Amino acid sequence: MLKSGINQCWSTPIYKTQITLDQCEELVQEILLSTNIMKPQAEYDSGSLTDKIPLLKDLAIEKYSEFFKEVFSIDLNDMSYEFSSWLTGSQKGYSMNIHNHSGAQFAAVFYVLSDDIDKGGELVSYDPRANANRGYFGKTAEMFKPIEYAPKTGDVIIMPGYVYHLVKTYHSNLRLAVPVDIFIKQKKSS
Numbered sequence: 001m002l003k004s005g006i007n008q009c010w011s012t013p014i015y016k017t018q019i020t021l022d023q024c025e026e027l028v029q030e031i032l033l034s035t036n037i038m039k040p041q042a043e044y045d046s047g048s049l050t051d052k053i054p055l056l057k058d059l060a061i062e063k064y065s066e067f068f069k070e071v072f073s074i075d076l077n078d079m080s081y082e083f084s085s086w087l088t089g090s091q092k093g094y095s096m097n098i099h100n101h102s103g104a105q106f107a108a109v110f111y112v113l114s115d116d117i118d119k120g121g122e123l124v125s126y127d128p129r130a131n132a133n134r135g136y137f138g139k140t141a142e143m144f145k146p147i148e149y150a151p152k153t154g155d156v157i158i159m160p161g162y163v164y165h166l167v168k169t170y171h172s173n174l175r176l177a178v179p180v181d182i183f184i185k186q187k188k189s190s
């Protein structure tokens with residue numbers, strides 16, 4: 001495989017990693033202290049959660065570093081960047097229409113509390129390759145299927161910001177999911 005230029009982008013990396021249950025517990029406490037879970041934070045204070053919760057910022061750096069190293073063999077330390085993060089809707093009935101994270105090169109979601117299974121809330125990510133030749137007979141359909149993922153507490157998903165995705169309706173009482181977008185500005189000057 002030639003690992004350069006567009007060849008790296010074609011596979012559209014959608015990555016899953018984890019934080020520990022102890023880290024989740026601490027983040028839940030911090031989120032309850034610094035947000036109003038009855039009203040999604042994005043609606044009144046978009047983007048500042050990593051500034052309010054140092055542990056969230058540390059974990060965002062750690063997990064994005066892991067992602068860049070594993071997927072692109074790039075050291076996040078060589079870049080200057082900013083985060084934008086907020087709390088999504090956490091109550092029963094929450095869903096999000098299809099969208100992408102415009103302007104952010106990559107988007108992560110930290111599922112800090114997602115204990116109930118089979119209660120909806122799946123993340124569905126769609127193939128962004130509008131020009132992909134998918135064939136006429138469906139024999140390669142698997143390669144172009146959306147990825148549907150039912151998150152559990154501690155899961156972290158990272159994907160390119162251009163990937164369109166939606167969140168299916170959530171049917172249980174409380175879930176805390178925190179997106180952290182990364183805006184990479186430039187290579188640090190050495």
Ligand SMILES: [Fe+2]
Pocket residue numbers: 099100101165179
């Ligand atoms: Fe999103």
